[in-house]
Amino acid sequence: MSETDLSPALLPHARDAVRALRPSQIREVANAGLGLDDVLPFWFGESDRVTPLFIRDAASAALAAGATFYTHNLGIAPLRAALAGYVSALHGATAVDHVAVTSAGVNALMLAAQLVVGPGDRVVEVTPLWPNLVEIPKILGAHVETVALDYGPRGWTLDLERLLAALTPGTKLLMLNSPNNPTGWVMTRDEQRAVLDHCRRHGIWIIADEVYERLYYAGEGRSVAPSFLDLASRDERVICVNSFSKAWLMTGWRLGWIVAPAPLMDDLGKLVEYNTSCAPAFVQQAGLAAVQQGEAFTQQLVGELKASRDHLVRALSALPGVDIKAPAGAMYLFFSLPGAAAGSLALCKALVRDARIGLAPGSAFGPEGEGFVRWCYACETARLDEGVARLRGFLEGRRAI
């Protein structure tokens, strides 16, 4: 290497819009637990269980068969067809030319945002919210405005009129996540209908992040949350994003999909080419196995998660100063703890350090989440119980001081 002669002004840093993106406060809490080997991790949005064996075996079989080449930008044909069938069964007729495979659910969100928003565009989102949805448009130069959910006796609810008022003419995009991470809030069918009507009237795009749609506990049988796909035609300004991560425990696989108007697919294919080109071939084969053979697994998983949710709600509600409503969807409880109002980030760091419990601070999901903590309950009941016991000890210790 040669000598360099750099003035301080030339020291490298990312552009301002990227430096302004929020770092993960969940990771900041997790870092506070580095070196501690007995922390109970409820902080990440991930089950503690490995992907089902039949899905892993499908990937290994595809590898053995030599599926190591590029695929079509929009995904292998059998997977797109299987997804079209899956979506059709849940939400009404959906042709294969409305379906594209992506390199993760978050990648689907990035691609959908690239399709419709550019510099200066106005984007509206409902918070508290997984930060990725809020930050993605900013990478593309768009402005994001937020509408906060209300928290009250019925848990988290939407002030529909406030959201519609924020969706002013000229707004480019509404980006929504229901069932919602972190609150578990689920938008009702009536709310979806009102929002869709309003957005139609003003030509506003909707990107609906529905990755938790199967983790819905208010329905019967083959559970699925209300979806914009139930209401919208397939050729209007609605893009629905989904993922293999939640329904089939495939977080580490980075596989998702998009349902979008067919006229957008050529442009979406170009964006896939310029972002990741395609999802790995053998990962797509594993996704095919999940869609074709995974329904029984998903239904059992949803039953277990519902039981875990109810178990944790009961256990936490017995703690002094804790009041929780069981949310209808996702895999989190998002609730207020004594001491959280003074700063959920500091509280979560104290929890990991002093009580060895890993929770996500509410402020990680926007200022509207301050005062709350998020607990992912996708794990064994025994671990939940141990976590609640540790939390009780922590809270009693604080009160004793």
Next chain:
Amino acid sequence: MSETDLSPALLPHARDAVRALRPSQIREVANAGLGLDDVLPFWFGESDRVTPLFIRDAASAALAAGATFYTHNLGIAPLRAALAGYVSALHGATAVDHVAVTSAGVNALMLAAQLVVGPGDRVVEVTPLWPNLVEIPKILGAHVETVALDYGPRGWTLDLERLLAALTPGTKLLMLNSPNNPTGWVMTRDEQRAVLDHCRRHGIWIIADEVYERLYYAGEGRSVAPSFLDLASRDERVICVNSFSKAWLMTGWRLGWIVAPAPLMDDLGKLVEYNTSCAPAFVQQAGLAAVQQGEAFTQQLVGELKASRDHLVRALSALPGVDIKAPAGAMYLFFSLPGAAAGSLALCKALVRDARIGLAPGSAFGPEGEGFVRWCYACETARLDEGVARLRGFLEGRRAI
């Protein structure tokens, strides 16, 4: 689904910047061959060989062991460490905090571009060029200007003064690919030094796409092309992008890496989170096997590719009206064919239709590539011979008309 009542103005389409992105002309040619099952495919940038078994086995072993969870945004620690060692051996000391794993080489280019360019920024690139480099900054709202290589008796060469003149003060980024797709052009060490000095002087970022660095035929032993990593310090405005696709035949795995200044890594981690979050865990384990055990394979591969290059140059040069210089790098011949000057896209469609040879049209790599075709020689010699025979027949048939 409910009825919709859309005015034509509300019919969905992508934003203008995305509609203006170039679709792949290679795919357009390939589409012309749909339904024809005897086409010899030399059009894509991909070997016809499956990924080595020891790499596939590493992925399957990781899947069996349950590596199905999220990883750190910047990659699993063993892979980052192995890559730091690999890069250090090739290009001088490189610490692990300068290395990040990405979801493909093209994803690394997108992430690197997101780090440094935003709306209105000026980007300079040397063409003919793989279209992805040219289109990525446009997705982010930047303007791209091109400087064309010259074609003459010595093959493809760079007019250094013209490039430096284009790198005006205020230019944000130079995005370069050497060894180059499609031409096989390799930037010399002296050219790199002059460009680096100039960019230092004006505070211009360099993103160097060096994914073909190991496919270099002018060196000895452990071959590697001249790299900006040989000249630059690790903490200046140089970002080098690489991929597992070429050196280890892992195209379909979508795994790459970035070497960048350590102060950028926190911001890069945020961008990874918001683009794909991480590469699949078991894919990273396969990448680790490639880096740790794949050197002998790569060296043998490079020897075979060099023999294929020389074989094809000899065979094509015997055709009337074909004149080819063997390029120093990559895995393509980019040469002029009789009839290509009138339109390489039309010629390549005729070639696939009438002679069952799949070549990529030069115009796919920018207007500067018009009049040329690209032939990927990463395949068996017998297939190359059959392709040349078909091409000879096609050319003789044309002359006879």
